Amino acid sequence: MNILLPIISGILTGLAMPGNLFSFLIWFSVAPFLYSFSHSKRTLERLLKVFLYSYSLMFTTLWWEIPVLSKNIPEVINTFPGYIGFLSFLLMVLILTLPYYIIWFLGELYFRKSRVVNFKSQVFFSVFSYAAAEILKEFGDFAFTGGNLSDALYQHIGFLQVLPFTGTIGLTILILFVNSIIAFIPERERVKYAVIIIGSLYLVNFVITEKLPLININKNAVKVSVFQTNVPQEIKYSDNTWNSYVEISNYLQENNDKSDLLILPEAVFIKDIRSSEIFRIIQEAVKISNKNWIIGFPTVNSEKREFYNSALYLNKNGQIEEIYNKIRLMPFAEFLPYENIFRVFSFFKLVNYYTPGNKYTVLNLKDNKFSVQICFETYFPEISRNFVKNGAQFLVAISNDGWFSQKTALIQHFSKSVFRAVENRRTFIQVSNTGITGIVDKYGRIVETLPTKTYIGQNFYVPIESKETFYTKYADIITVIILILALTFSLI
Template sequence: MNYLLPIISGVLTGLAMPGNLFSFLIWFSVAPFLYSFSKSKGTFERLFKVFLYSYSLMFSTLWWEIPVLSKNIPEVINSFPGYIGFFSFLLMILILTLPYYIIWFLGELYFRKSRVINFKSITLFSVFSYAAAEVLKQFGDFAFTGGNLSDALYLHTGFLQILPFTGTIGLTILILLVNSFIAFVRERERLKYAIIIIGSLYVINFAISEKLPLIKMNENAVKISVFQTNVPQEVKYSDNMWNSYVEISNYLQENNDKTDLLILPEAIFIKDIRESEIFRIIQEAVKISNKNWIIGFPIYNSEKKEFYNSALYLNKSGEIENIYNKIKLMPFAEFLPYENIFRIFSFFKLVNYYTPGSDYSVLNLKDKKFSVQICFETYFPEVSRNFVKNGAQFLIAISNDGWFSHKTALLQHFSKSVLRAAENRRTFIQVSNTGITGIVDKYGRIVETLPIKTYSSANFNVPIESKETFYTKYANIIIIIILILAMLFSLI
């Protein structure tokens, strides 16, 4: 039982994540780990418990990656066998546990021989050491914020109103406070207090959700068309780019909606088509539509000999007005981290390794400013935050989620758009190849989504927002404070 509690805790926490089981689990799922960790008898035991918890958490959160790596990608690009993909998944999960070892490191400072442990000190240590781990998950070549505690509550709109002030770390701290209380309160009072606290929180969540105002459209609102292309990956990654064009050509030719902007997903094509006949046909379609377009495909810079994963912004004349190059690339699929160590994993490259972009460029549409980010960039709060600081009045993400067989993966990805919308008080639109395509209002309420794995489109009215939230302005200070408090509560 000594080492079983962290595993149970990790699995329960993973099952609370979007698309898995019940979000309700998040209020007590971390408590067994915190309790077990506090009862550890030495350095190795604490280290091993952090490993067991974090590995089981990430495994039960990201289980949907197993068919992606062992079946879907191998069948399409045919560069490695399925069993290699499975073992690579196990290694990937191991890498994703690294930030959690800050809990072990801080625990070595806290559980020293001279320490007098009481309810207050163990609670504060547990809350902020874990919060520090989630902060560190945002940084480095292996950065990935999947499995953050706050993800579980993406549908709880009342709780999301914490985010404009603290970001998701504030919601994580609230969750950890409840879990720590349950872990360390006297056993005979545990159930009673858990029911009272969690019940009260849900009443508060409901009350706040009901009091949030409706979004009023004004004359400054932008009308946007979105197109969920639903092109199979085996078609997209075939040698003939015309195959992809044929899959979407009917919509492009019939797109006569009276809107200001059309958004297509990431990687409509997997090669640079700017010099091709296909692109000239698309330019003509843009002119006929009489609207600006966003379309995603890789581009090649012949002077620098570099590839970029890009979103192109075309004006009504079909001319390229701006290009955003993806800044936060996915390790192994889009770039190879620590090449000297991980060179043997280069077979995971889907098409090309890309060079990261450097500019959080804001686009202009009838004097309204907006931004576009690409795929898993929504997992990184600083991307949306930097766009808003540069003047973006609404946010867009384009994605190619066609690799994922299970809806859980799509829900976990889309949940990040909900969090980014609430953090920055900006309407957020995600447009994906197979879904989830949808719009989220500035309070984090999901306004509309399209059916997944369908060839479909929709029109959205998007209000314009200009004010920056406290979190948008001071997120870096909040991060520093969390790390300082984590160290402080480990030492005092």
């Protein structure tokens, strides 16, 4: 039993992820796993190979979580030692492999004794069983879409143009078709077909990229100011909220531009300041600035004793016009999944366990509409999609990425903004505490990013879009069709 192929395959696929090594690897990195899996003779052998592939993939993709869990968080909140963080990382990776076992389950249907295996059936089974696994990664309390095959191509603008029709799963299916052909084509023809197919795809990508129109910043565009606060986590998580305010006060005094909106990051403060003197000072600063503000900090509903991770929308008079409460919370850090089982991991709580929001809030700005999401919500396409369905004409995400000392983490997070922009044909702005702060146009082109780990502000011009894409309207139907195809190609 050859167990090295799925491990090598998982590592190579992880190295193709944003910020790691070379995205080019993605066109053939999955092939060794598909080949090895299809040549397995026993149930447990196939199960082991799915585990080895998915574990090595997620480990290689998310290696940057090791210093976060073993060093950065323990040093700030001081609730657990570093070695516990490392062991928790190993368990986290194990949990993230769960959706991939659908490949094994479908494989048991496909490799039944009566099965006549041929090239065509192997290709279609491999493509749609793996695609089903990536779809399942979006559901449940442990949902996390990092390590999706499509992530590797976030900078390949031509390929991204399939997203308004299929979402990222369409790009994943394209990648899997190429890998499956390489895996199952006769060995003597493998290199030839790989060169022809991959070369042709990159030619198509180049042509499409060159043909895409430039964005016209017309009269309907809104001018938006962003502020990357670059506040260290040690200051942010200290007991003195004035420390966080001092870090941003200079910018508030110096910024006199005539933009329509100022966006600050997630968790500018780590507790509800609405009844504090600091908030009253901020309200006065809003009035002086003569623009609307987005600012993130937790809010508390005292009557229900509920805590929320929130983005507050202040109008020019300093009044709270809307509050968006984060819908997709991070397991263990923001809520405790399956409490009876994982109660022992409650020490990962950063401040409070939050209640998920339930409203896809749309905000008004000079007769235009936009929405704001918080941090890792960009990993979930339904968040942006539902905002657009509710009328959002551009999209904003605020984030606190100050935990991450490795730029790979920042790149992987920001890459999700690219996918959400193209899927919905909306300009997407991400504003982070330490970076990456930037703007992506509706075709997925990164227009501008600010230097990371830098105290800096910038102005962006944001075009207004109103049309809904095919994917925005029919994503749920696409998902169901792919799951049906996965089962179908396992049975026929």
